[in-house]
Amino acid sequence: MENRMTGTLYVVPTPIGNLEDMTLRGLRVLREVDFIAAEDTRHTRKLLSHYEIVPRELFPYHQHNVLGSSEQIVARLREGKSGALVSDAGMPGISDPGAEMIGALLRESLPYIVLPGASASLTALVGSGLDTRMFQFFGFFPRERKGQESLVERLRNEGATTIFYESPHRIRATLQVLYEGVGNRRFVLARELTKLHERYVRGMLCDAPELLSEDDERGEIVLILEGHSQQSEDREESLTNEQIKLRVGRLAAAGIPAKEAMRVVAKEAGLSRREVYQVLLDHADDEF
Template sequence: MHPGMLYLCPTPIGNLEDITLRVLRVLREADVVAAEDTRHSRKLLTHFEIHKPLVSYHEHNKAERGPELLQRLLAGESIALVSDAGMPGIADPGADLVRLALDAGVPVVPLPGANAALTSLIASGLPSEQFQFLGFLPKTTKKRRALLEEAASYPGTLIFYEAPHRLLATLKELQSAFGNRQAVAVRELTKKFEEFVRGDLASIEAHFQTVAPRGEFTLLCAGAEPKEADAALEADPSAQIAEAVAEVERLVAAGEHKKDAIRKIASQKKLGRRDLYQAVIKEAVES
């Protein structure tokens, strides 16, 4: 018995025309569609006259549903994974199912399509040569502050997702961590009332203090100026270690062996290999 295929199918982030012809074909041919919200996805499938069994797969049932879906894949079924909007696996539990499938030897096929972060970036007016996607900020104050402190010295554009009821609080936190940098708040992407609010963090906060935030937001913030980044590292040596640990984690996530990643980054940053190793282990334990 050959395993089936796990297809990662991007769905529209607003305008239904965002969906690709290939995604529509795969949705029609798959044995089952695994959806973050079956009610939401049923409307999408009905619009395109696609009639397939829907199975829920979301943050609250992934521990039980993931192994169930894996067994179906191992039995030869093909599964189309969709999120409520955009790329499955970006700021949703799809990444967990991908890891389960890959660990079991099931082929995973990504399909290109709509994505709110990149769609916002290319029209933001902020630099796009280098950027970092941070998604939704952690829920706890301690973890949020740690993440923002680490990101403060990053030179490229920073991209966040945020819910409307959290937007003002997040804008305040970004100003506290970064200062009053240039930024863009994006809402209703590809919809009738698509809106880009450009300015600095303070002016954007002022705007949404008078205009109630509505809809999910993509929030983009300019990176640190080169002098600002250097000064942050010089003033706080621990920031250099934190930056090195983050780079090690990025290399490991990309498939590099941890020891090789530590050796490489320690050499680039002129850090002690043992010190960096201990910092990486400490970060893994605390997270």
């Protein structure tokens, strides 16, 4: 091999969908290391089998056994064995316990090498068409209300493009939380990346309910949110009466109480809730 592997842990990215995205270097490492620590050994066996790789030793390393597996890996490295750390998909250490393993190696002064490769977050960001000059990644969107409120408050005036992971059954609620918290911005959902049914859903947060298919339950989603900017401010302050009425109606149709719907649209339009209410009264009989 090009590099001396004795006592070194290799962090090896794996495909996020298309098996052809496995790198030649990654395959070489997986063939030659003494052990492989995997997020899910069953999943990794399928990958290894596809490339006709027979591991010398394969054992689990996941969020439920971090301490024990970390000690196991450290012990093998101290014996002079080389190893590989892999996750089910993408780069180990991104939204999985791989980062804790790196921390353990640093504390133990043991060598490691990170291989470049597949990453769902960066693939989705580039494919989104949103600004890539400055971005941030938050992993999975918080489930607890307190965590959501804290994050939304942080994002309200954040200029960077933001990346999240989310599950199909929670994406509607997450988009609604963002709409209520940061106003109307562009967003992109990346689904089934690198797979046969890969697709991007693009739109404004206010239109999210209409853009999402009721029966689309495939795989993990990457959510890309536009940052706060003068462009979005101008857009928020230029809502027509027609848009105000339509957006209040869409929120109400989604089950949002009338007062809350008016509050959200008022914030989006740069108006008071009373002004939004007056628009609705003045145009109650209008058909746009």
